Amino acid sequence: MDGVNHIGETDAATTLTTGGSPHGLGDFLRARRARVAPEHVGLPGGRRRRVRGLRREELAQLAGISVDYYVRLEQGRATQPSAEVVDALAGALGLDTAERGHLATLAGARQGPAPEARVSPMLRRLLDSMAGFPAFATNHRLDVVAWNALGAELIGGLAEPARRDRNNARYLFLDPASRVVHPEWDDRAAEAVGQLRVWSGRYPDDTELAGLIAELASHSAEFRRIWDSGEVVMCAAGRKRLRHPVAGLLTLDFETLHVPAAPGETGLVVHVFNAEDGSEEATALARLTETVTVSDRP
Structure with missing residues (x-):
């Protein structure tokens, strides 16, 4: 023994709790x-x-x-x-x-349920106008609530509910297909958990958010491991790699744009991707854009 009083401390993993817990x-x-x-x-x-x-x-x-x-x-x-x-x-x-x-x-100790996000007509028009830029918007539960055609196609087929869950965290941890779309899956998983931790602290009484976290903890050991690490992440900018069956493996720049919340509403986060001019990725995105545009025509 080293002679130090450890005050009953152990090295066991902490119990998973959300921001709404007193602990x-x-x-x-x-x-x-x-x-x-x-x-x-x-x-x-x-x-x-x-x-x-x-x-x-x-x-x-x-x-x-x-x-x-x-x-x-x-x-x-x-x-x-x-x-x-x-x-x-x-x-x-x-x-x-x-x-x-x-x-x-x-x-x-902020209290109160999180109000629901509102996707305004202006935001939908903005996303649609960015035809060559894959883009989508998420709320504080990581639900994808709006997107343009290229963004929907790039991250696993958002426009078709049968292809993937529209909650990014549930998709990452409960759908094996996410590991194909996201070759840097470990990084994406840590980001998702870190964001959920931030929002659970900000909205401790959001029962839907707490339910999502409990569901993921119940079904995914990897989610529990990352959650217990105490990881905290806020959306930022940088580069990500994604894989698409037509466009192939893409390394894309991304930015996250925060849509201010109207009074009584939760703000949204818009995720926008782009490729460097003249790059192979830019050429691949242009081909994918044409494919998506053609498929959307009546």
Whole structure:
């Protein structure tokens, strides 16, 4: 033994909870604490440690708070730490911008069901006008609620319900075909779980969202593994690889555009893809665009 009081701590996997659980804040802190290597914050490591990452008392010391108060945060007996405590914990844990925002959301204990998103006629016209750019819009549950023809075809056939589920998370974890469409499946899966975690913290009383998370946890060990890691992801920009039976393997640039929420409504996220001018991908997309356009003609 190393002579340190571990306050009843074990290295077992945490129980899956959503942001609506009173333990949502504690579970997130526990998962992030397990990620921090002691050596990275000037503490001794080694095989004799009984837990992954930092011990509770070590994190409390780094954040400048009492061990007792930190233990109550992890156990759900203290649920609304001050902004100063949140900032101190975020700094001690080395959280990035998305993780800091999620921690602040959990600490704020926001309540109330999420209102339903509205797809405006303007948004539908905008998507249709981007004929050469695959595009689709998602809500906070990762339901695909609007798309253009090229976007629907590129990510597995959204326009035909029999081809794929219109919830991106359910499609990724419960449909083996998603691994063909998404050759970087592990990255896409982590993104989906990270986004669901963010939204579950923001809308803790959304029963449909909680039901989706429970369904995925029940049917997918991979979902449970990623969820327990405490991953947090916000939509951004970059490059993704997708595979289409006609266009082949494509490396595409993407941007995510946030549609502001009208009063009382949830905002949507529009995902837009494009290929570099003159590239093989651009040629393949042009061919696919023509194929989709022809098939849509009466």
